[in-house]
Amino acid sequence: MDSFSQHTVINCQDLSIGYQNKKKVAVIASAVGFSVTQGTLVALVGSNGIGKSTLLKTLTAMLPTVSGSLQIDAKEITAYSSLELSSKLSVVLTEAPASKNLTVQELVSLGRQPHTNWMGKLTQNDKDIIQQALEDTDLDSLKNKNCFELSDGQLQRVYIARALAQDTPLIILDEPTTHLDLYHRAAIVKLLKKLTVEKNKTILFSTHEIDLAIQISDKMLVMTPQNIVFDSPSTLIKQGAFDVLFPKEIVVFDKNTGRFSVT
Amino acid sequence: MDVPTLEVFNSIVGSSSKTSWQYIITNYRIPKAITAIIAGGGLAISGLLMQTLFRNPLAGPFVLGLSSGASLGVAILILGAGAISGIFSTFLLGPWSLVVASALGSFLVLLAVLAVTLKVKDTMAILIIGLMFGSLTGALVAVLSYFSDAEQLQQYIFWSFGSLGNQTWQGISILSLCFFVGLLLSIYSAKSLNALLLGENYAKSMGLKVKKNMLLLILATSILAGGITAFVGPIAFIGLAVPHLTRQFIKTSNHFVLIPAVALSGAILMLICDTIAQLPGIVYTLPINAITSLIGAPVVIWLLVRKRKLIF
Known part of the structure; x- marks a missing residue:
């Protein structure tokens, strides 16, 4: 290598x-x-x-x-x-998130937390990165669904998208x-x-x-x-x-x- | 006592035709309404904070033994003050000491529950532990009551029925202070609350100082629940039911939206409960605690039956 x-x-x-x-x-x-x-x-x-x-x-x-x-x-x-x-570094853990009432978009957006201000306000740059993460994991069509509606395979992609949004x-x-x-x-x-x-x-x-x-x-x-x-x-x-x-x-x-x- | 609607407005601006009406409005009904708004909003916020903090949809100031902790604080103060006679005891029973005792009681119980939570990760176990703390403090209160005289006991029992009325303006300003401090702390913590929706480990991996923020949340919860319980007594179900009711209407888990929404719904529900407690034409005012339970319990059952699962 x-x-x-x-x-x-x-x-x-x-x-x-x-x-x-x-x-x-x-x-x-x-x-x-x-x-x-x-x-x-x-x-x-x-x-x-x-x-x-x-x-x-x-x-x-x-x-x-x-x-x-x-x-x-x-x-x-x-x-x-x-x-x-x-x-x-960002992580994808085996534990399920405490809340499954979040929408896909909300959960993925949480990945931006280290980069946002105390109110967690998303700038256009943050929104672009979130959108890119959703597209990279093929979740764009599911982004307004709640997490409890998703299958295990889809959920796993959501967690990966969140890690991508963290941009590490x-x-x-x-x-x-x-x-x-x-x-x-x-x-x-x-x-x-x-x-x-x-x-x-x-x-x-x-x-x-x-x-x-x-x-x-x-x-x-x-x-x-x-x-x-x-x-x-x-x-x-x-x-x-x-x-x-x-x-x-x-x-x-x-x-x-x-x-x-x-x- | 019926006061005509127009006279209510006249009383507020100070031009009522009857001084007794004006007296009732400004010294009884308005303070009571303000107390209802603050108590409802504050308890609902504390319920929301606890549900996220404990990752448990059944968490609330009453369920997790917080109200019992506050009761114990107040019981020690009221019943224990019997042992110390004279001027000292009247000083002890001022509104501030009631708040401090109540907040301290709930703070200690919450801290104990949280300490156990960090060891036991099972949410069912946490609820049972909360209930156990509730019975434990209940037993201590029972022992205290056994050894106190009738007058003190009566004072304590009336407090424990819960009442929105009989608040002085001084009391209301202390209550408002508790509410605003709690509200500000909650809003300040909203971002970390959002992170905690993913669980502690995820929150940590996103750079959150979990321990510091949890402590802040406990502080906010005990100031809210403890302060309010000190003035209006242990009020059931508002803290547990209102966040779930609000989630039916607001489709977001963002705490920056949820906190004000929950506070508003709590205030509205408490005003409704208070209206039911003293419906026009009925001579007696029912205990507010009974009304909130009568409304709150069916709501929780209805939510569980309809969705088969409480999510948060």
Whole structure:
């Protein structure tokens, strides 16, 4: 990859992640090191309970780092104020918004909050960015609907549009394809791919759709109990990274097809 | 007492033909109407704030034990003052101390409920915890009443029936102050309220200082609900029902629109309730708390049956 022509968006070195309180520190993973350049689509995979959410929470500053370095846009994440960080990275979470009475347009407009005044007044520029976000996610025809009227697939696009409206170089998504059928899973991942190519966004998403991620993502982060590896899907297949992802009794990885099958 | 409509206007401008009518209008009916407007608007705003803050459509000053907290504050003041006799107790029972005790009581309960909310993410659990705080403070009030004498007890019981009447102009100015401080804090927080519609984590990711803003909202809610409860007693259902009623007519979740709209609807509904409480031709004035419940409860049931779900 031409990592010199594009600048580095995420860079972590010898990072330890986990939960800590006054009494003790529970390290989930240590010696995590990878760097992501701009315009890359990164898929984070790993079995349930391996610590994908912990890593995502750390990357989005919802959880402090235990030790090591984590830089967003060449600046330590701890050095950002929450407002500064909100113009660097936006998120799509698994939790549903508290209110579903919002219209699509209202919800997407909330993404502009870091850029507006205390009254949240939208300038013409804000409105243009919102409109663009709605068009990029193919939501223009739904913009006056209330969120409770939408399907899961449409809702997911609304959340992505909100993140786009926040207008950040980096977007981090926690399992954006859950609860969706195959068609809509593929549609969401293709949309993310399109955004990296056309808008030069850097996108990191966690997923259980390993087959899909292998086909479409530029880089993958594979979490196993032993370590976290980061590379392009084809290199990871060659290295056998997916073979150790799950215990072999029930599913095995086929290197030729790039798929898991039930034994 | 019937006062002809024309005489009402004459009384306001000070040229009524009967001084007794003028006295009734300026010292009884107008203060009562103003109290109704402020109480209705303020309670409705506090209900709206709590529904967004707790991400719960059933939140309201009454449901979450806020009114009970205010009751406890007032009970401690009125019933506890019995223990301290003489001049000191009359000083204690001035309008300001009633407000402070009531607001403090509701503030503490709200803080406790919120502290639990941060631990327990389940909205049903939060409601149950609110109810538990309600019974807890209720029990404390019961213990206090058991040990106080009849006169103090009567004073407390009358307060707890709720009444919009008998307010002095001094009381009304304190009430208005509470209302405007609460209103200003709410409007100042409207942008963060909008962000909180997405939930705490989204709000944080958009650069909102969640803790500071939540504290501000709690403060606004307890000043509104606590201050109003101090003067008019615990009034049920306005805080819970009015935001839902307003959402039927206003198709936006933007708090910059909702706050004034909810305040207006609350004021109107409270005036209607007050009118029903003292319909012309009926000698007695019914307790306002009974009327708001008689209207509020069916509204909530109707909304639930019609939509099968309360959304906010």
